[in-house]
Structures are given as C-alpha cells and as structure tokens.
Amino acid sequence: MAKKLSDLVAALVHHTHDWKITLLRSWPDIVGPLCSKVSVEKITEDTMLLVVQDSCWLQELYLLSPVLLKTINKTLDAPRIKNLRFRVASSAVKKEKKRNVEIKKQPLKKVYLNPTEEAALKKIGDQELTHALRQFLVRCYQER
Known part of the structure; x- marks a missing residue:
C-alpha cells in the first residue's frame, strides 16, 4: 500500500507544527510549474530553505522571493514565513551531468x-x- 510521504509526516509531527504540514502539502500549488525546479529542504519557525536545480534558478527565485513569500503566507493561517533561503542542489547532481558530458566526448x-x-x-x-x-x-x- 503506497502512501504519500506528506501523510506519513503528518502522523509523526506534533500538532504545533500543523502549519508546516499544510505548507508542504500546498507546495506544488504555491509554486505551480516551478515545482520541478525548486523543492523545500527545511522549514524553521520563520525561514524556509529551498533547493534549486542550478544557480540560474537560484537567482531568479531570489528576485521573486517577495512574491513567493506573499503566496506562501496566504496559504497559511498567519504570516509565519519571513525569510527564504536558497541553495543549489548537491554536487552529486552536477557530477552526474558532467559524467554524461564526458561520455558524449568519446x-x-x-x-x-x-x-x-x-x-x-x-x-x-x-x-x-x-x-x-x-x-x-x-x-x-x-x-x-
């Protein structure tokens, strides 16, 4: 029986953090088609750490962060998120891309x-x- 990860997390997380679960469940609706480019890594009391595919998306989303903050806080019961932080996905992804390029140079x-x-x-x-x-x-x- 397959279950959504967000449903399993909801069962484990204390009820004072229900807003975080709401945020995770609403994430695809919040970012829309950008969902494949950006994902939530960590949520603290007032900050979200978002992971992006590459530095271009990091810069683009950083510039859009005021709009993104408004959209996020509209989804929640109160304006809880004050800061967005971004980081580029791990170097393992970059190494895989580099390896694919090296294969083509045969x-x-x-x-x-x-x-x-x-x-x-x-x-x-x-x-x-x-x-x-x-x-x-x-x-x-x-x-x-």
Missing part, C-alpha cells in the same frame, strides 16, 4: 553514406549546402 565512429544518400547530395548545386548537409547526416548517424 571518439566518434567513422560513417559512410549509402549510394542513395550520396546521389541525393550530388543533385544539390550549391557546394556549401552539400557539405553542410553531409556533415549533418554524418553527425546524425554518429549520435545514434
């Missing part, structure tokens, strides 16, 4: 075009366009 295999493709390229009158299309086709085969 030596590319030699590609030979078939006779039909060669014939189609010969029909093109512009040499520069022919060269560009040939390179594009080769790159498409290499990235398969």
Whole structure:
C-alpha cells in the first residue's frame, strides 16, 4: 500500500507544527510549474530553505522571493514565513551531468553514406549546402 510521504509526516509531527504540514502539502500549488525546479529542504519557525536545480534558478527565485513569500503566507493561517533561503542542489547532481558530458566526448565512429544518400547530395548545386548537409547526416548517424 503506497502512501504519500506528506501523510506519513503528518502522523509523526506534533500538532504545533500543523502549519508546516499544510505548507508542504500546498507546495506544488504555491509554486505551480516551478515545482520541478525548486523543492523545500527545511522549514524553521520563520525561514524556509529551498533547493534549486542550478544557480540560474537560484537567482531568479531570489528576485521573486517577495512574491513567493506573499503566496506562501496566504496559504497559511498567519504570516509565519519571513525569510527564504536558497541553495543549489548537491554536487552529486552536477557530477552526474558532467559524467554524461564526458561520455558524449568519446571518439566518434567513422560513417559512410549509402549510394542513395550520396546521389541525393550530388543533385544539390550549391557546394556549401552539400557539405553542410553531409556533415549533418554524418553527425546524425554518429549520435545514434
């Protein structure tokens, strides 16, 4: 039986912190489509620590923090959150992205075009366009 994590947390948390549970449950509605870019890491009495995917989102959300604070406090029974703090997601995520980039830099295999493709390229009158299309086709085969 699968249960939402927020429901399990609600059963464990003391009732004086009900507003925090309300905030966690409402988080997707508060941030809307940005929910995939920012998540709640920690809630203290008057501060929220939010984790973002990268520094661009950190800056963007920092600049939007007054609007975000208003929206958060409208959701609660009283204006409890006074400060928002942001941090970029852990370096493990960055390492994974870097590893994916390194994989793409592996030596590319030699590609030979078939006779039909060669014939189609010969029909093109512009040499520069022919060269560009040939390179594009080769790159498409290499990235398969």
